[in-house]
Amino acid sequence: MSRRHVLDFERPIYELEQKVDELERFGRLNDVDVDEGLERLQEQIDVAKKEVYQNLSPWQRVQLARHIERPYTLDYIERICTDFLELNGDRHFSNDEALVGGFARIGDRRVMIIGQQKGRNPEDRQRRHHGSMLPEGYRKALRLMKLADKARLPIISLIDTQGAFPGIDSEERHIGEAIAVNLREMFTLNVPVIVIVIGEGGSGGALGIGVGNRVLLMENSYYSVITPEGCAAILWKDANAKEQAAEALKLTGHDLLELELIDGIIHEPEGGANQDYDAAATAIKTAILEQLQQFDGKSADELRAERYEKFRRLGTIAE
Amino acid sequence: MAPLFKKPKYSTIKGVTTKKEIPEGLWLKCESCNEVVHKDDLESNLNVCPKCDFHNPITWQERVELLTDSGSFKPQDVDMSSVDPLKFTGTASYKDKIAENQTKSGIRDAVVCGAATLDERPFALGVMEFRFLGASMGSVVGEKVTRLAELATDRRVPLVLVTASGGARMYEGLYSLMQMAKTSGAVGRHHGAGLPYIVIMSHPTTGGVTASFASLGDIIMAEPGALIGFAGPRVIKQTTQATLPEGFQTAEFLKSKGFIDRIVARKNLRQELSLLLGYLS
Numbered sequence A: 001m002s003r004r005h006v007l008d009f010e011r012p013i014y015e016l017e018q019k020v021d022e023l024e025r026f027g028r029l030n031d032v033d034v035d036e037g038l039e040r041l042q043e044q045i046d047v048a049k050k051e052v053y054q055n056l057s058p059w060q061r062v063q064l065a066r067h068i069e070r071p072y073t074l075d076y077i078e079r080i081c082t083d084f085l086e087l088n089g090d091r092h093f094s095n096d097e098a099l100v101g102g103f104a105r106i107g108d109r110r111v112m113i114i115g116q117q118k119g120r121n122p123e124d125r126q127r128r129h130h131g132s133m134l135p136e137g138y139r140k141a142l143r144l145m146k147l148a149d150k151a152r153l154p155i156i157s158l159i160d161t162q163g164a165f166p167g168i169d170s171e172e173r174h175i176g177e178a179i180a181v182n183l184r185e186m187f188t189l190n191v192p193v194i195v196i197v198i199g200e201g202g203s204g205g206a207l208g209i210g211v212g213n214r215v216l217l218m219e220n221s222y223y224s225v226i227t228p229e230g231c232a233a234i235l236w237k238d239a240n241a242k243e244q245a246a247e248a249l250k251l252t253g254h255d256l257l258e259l260e261l262i263d264g265i266i267h268e269p270e271g272g273a274n275q276d277y278d279a280a281a282t283a284i285k286t287a288i289l290e291q292l293q294q295f296d297g298k299s300a301d302e303l304r305a306e307r308y309e310k311f312r313r314l315g316t317i318a319e
Numbered sequence B: 001m002a003p004l005f006k007k008p009k010y011s012t013i014k015g016v017t018t019k020k021e022i023p024e025g026l027w028l029k030c031e032s033c034n035e036v037v038h039k040d041d042l043e044s045n046l047n048v049c050p051k052c053d054f055h056n057p058i059t060w061q062e063r064v065e066l067l068t069d070s071g072s073f074k075p076q077d078v079d080m081s082s083v084d085p086l087k088f089t090g091t092a093s094y095k096d097k098i099a100e101n102q103t104k105s106g107i108r109d110a111v112v113c114g115a116a117t118l119d120e121r122p123f124a125l126g127v128m129e130f131r132f133l134g135a136s137m138g139s140v141v142g143e144k145v146t147r148l149a150e151l152a153t154d155r156r157v158p159l160v161l162v163t164a165s166g167g168a169r170m171y172e173g174l175y176s177l178m179q180m181a182k183t184s185g186a187v188g189r190h191h192g193a194g195l196p197y198i199v200i201m202s203h204p205t206t207g208g209v210t211a212s213f214a215s216l217g218d219i220i221m222a223e224p225g226a227l228i229g230f231a232g233p234r235v236i237k238q239t240t241q242a243t244l245p246e247g248f249q250t251a252e253f254l255k256s257k258g259f260i261d262r263i264v265a266r267k268n269l270r271q272e273l274s275l276l277l278g279y280l281s
């Protein structure tokens, strides 16, 4: 039990866990048998966990997706990849560290893996703009994807961003163009592209590395056209309406799967990926290998056509 | 992209509005220069402020008339309409918003698309209509732009889009976002077929439209003073605490930063487009 950061809705569980600690200490100090009490508490914890984690509201999932202890791209790369060879820079302007990527091996597969990387500590967070990419980040991502295309390696793209970086420099170097070019060019890739939203899937900044043959969501991640707060501020004129906005936007994996906007959900350890990095990593690794297998033997033409058709049909209209 | 425009009182979206204290609605106050302008003077000047040259939005009909041979425009998908895929409920229902905007504008959604000619050269034309929900991009805008690009690809003609947009159609959630990918893919196929694509950016072109098909033109033109960007200036200010440079996110600013080929006054737009189509057809 390594809860360091407890979310508001997790308090009932946390309080019971503290009682367990206290009771254990009491038993140790007084040399009495507390097993029966511990057992009872554990039952209560199991009930409380079920109660909380099986009925997560969309807003609670957003909170889990943003959990400061949630595993990030590099945590997954460390656990699921061997021989990771990081590559850097966009060859034009800079090296945006909000996006990391490089060659890697997952199981017996060689791949190109790219992903948005938030920072773990204040300094790291600042350097990586908390996973919000600059134009050069999108250009770096495209350079690596084109390289994968040349090497005929599948591409794994991990999304975890609140959105592209909103800044003067971002606009001066044409963030809109950088994202648009990625959207256009990702359709031309001759290799399988697997996209996984591991945390936050924030609007165009997420989609800019998100045109895949498969788009999967981790169970407690979200994918949305706008943050709940942003939506609440605009449509409700009240940032406090974020819970209603999160509900209305249908941004959870379950809702998006039902709407056929994504292809699947990767289950997380109880309480979220932050509770058990290794288990979360295993789940992702299994999903990636399963997905890649489905593309074995497919021609470049098929891969491109399938990717195009997948996005071509997205939309709801009446004529 | 997402936190785009807080629509009310958005300070840099300029425009000419009727002020109550000015009688009979014949005199309008330009929000760009604050000068009072007679309605007739504005209308006879293609809705460009005669005092400060600000290019106010014009209707899709005016735009079509400006850029095509008379009677040549054959609109397609005119009845295509938005549905409410998320059953969006908040302070207002999406269904009501759609109905209200359809009545107000006389069109079914925020873009009008079709085949046309200019000086007898055929091309595919799409015009975004800012008056319809701020020309936000939902499924209908995405689908119509995509079909227009497909039409242009099939007929092997140039694609011309006159853009304007306040951003995403939040009411359609992720469907709205996915239109960015869909339109970019379709424009990409047109591009892959070796066909030319011209974008004319009008005021304001922002958000998801900027981060998709609007930024992919072989030629990008803009009307003078148009606000063009991805994130809204307010969001940028809030996030970075920076002082925004003079003229930030205007067409002129972006031309100096290498994004825009030409800034074209509305009165010259027809001639320039014709010239371009001549070079590119």
Ligand SMILES: [Zn+2]
Pocket (backbone or CB within 6 Å): B030, B031, B032, B033, B034, B035, B049, B050, B051, B052, B053, B054
């Ligand atoms: Zn004026």
